[in-house]
Amino acid sequence: MLVIHIHLINKYLLLIVLKLKQLTGHILLLYQHLNKLLFDNQFDVNYLFDLLIQELINDNKY
Numbered sequence: 001m002l003v004i005h006i007h008l009i010n011k012y013l014l015l016i017v018l019k020l021k022q023l024t025g026h027i028l029l030l031y032q033h034l035n036k037l038l039f040d041n042q043f044d045v046n047y048l049f050d051l052l053i054q055e056l057i058n059d060n061k062y
Contacts, residue, residue, distance in 0.1 A: 034048065
């Protein structure tokens, strides 16, 4: 019985890790697209992400 539970936990942990890797890939792809789009306008993508992160931090304070 314990072996079955451990197997299921391992299965779900692996699924979570794979989803996190997929999400990270999407974020990196989005970053690349934004960088490419905004490079023509000489806009700093790092500044944009700093603003986004600051907004997320501010949202979590309340």
